[in-house]
């Protein structure tokens with residue numbers, strides 16, 4: 273019998289304002305999965321709902337338990353691990369977390385990360401400006417979790433610009449880093465690929481970035497270009513536009529050879545104190 277090869281998939285979506293429709297897109301895509309197991313399916317930021325307003329997202333947050341149950345059942349049905357990109361998780365009456373949940377193939381919730389860096393940014397595109405913190409509560413816990421795919425570090429979208437988080441993830445053992453995203457077209461064109469490649473190269477981790485793409489019902493446009501990078505910074509698979517998935521198999525032996533040959537983490541001078 274051949275050895276099971278851990279495989280990771282990033283699903284690219286153009287989520288709309290209706291969670292039920294977005295779930296249906298997910299259900300349809302899951303029909304087309306490869307048969308190899310163990311398999312981790314990664315969804316983009318805001319896969320469940322990409323609303324017109326924070327108040328609409330707040331309503332969906334109140335249904336979070338029901339949607340998590342549905343995702344858990346899909347994991348069991350397909351025997352897959354699932355990174356549920358982000359979906360709103362209630363914080364209080366006025367705010368939600370942008371939560372990134374990870375389910376195992378038994379449908380158990382094994383980790384949850386709340387987006388730490390919020391996109392309060394003015395971008396020169398058709399929207400006025402983004403004020404994510406108006407409705408989103410920032411998380412404050414760094415999350416790394418063990419899995420058949422290696423140790424997985426969780427991050428989300430705008431986090432990508434804050435390399436200190438990624439350094440911390442490697443210190444906590446990360447080998448695979450997820451970056452579910454909904455990048456704007458303007459900033460995506462300028463920064464998406466180089467930032468992801470830099471994070472892969474400097475952390476010597478696999479980087480899996482499932483992205484939103486295209487013109488959305490809420491009026492926004494996102495960059496797409498879902499991508500999987502090796503710990504050497506090579507692009508293993510990429511999807512510029514369209515609904516669908518990309519996949520790559522992981523070779524953790526190769527990752528550890530890269531780290532042995534070029535031990536940048538042990539060369540690091542900036543820890544708690546400058547050594």
Ligand SMILES: O=C(O)CNC(=O)[C@H](CS)NC(=O)CCC(=O)C(=O)O
Pocket residue numbers: 317318321322323329391402403404429430433454455456459460
């Ligand atoms: O609001 C939602 O419903 C879903 N969340 C998003 O779209 C988030 C917050 S507005 N987008 C980003 O973080 C883009 C980051 C980016 O584009 C960059 O760093 O350049």
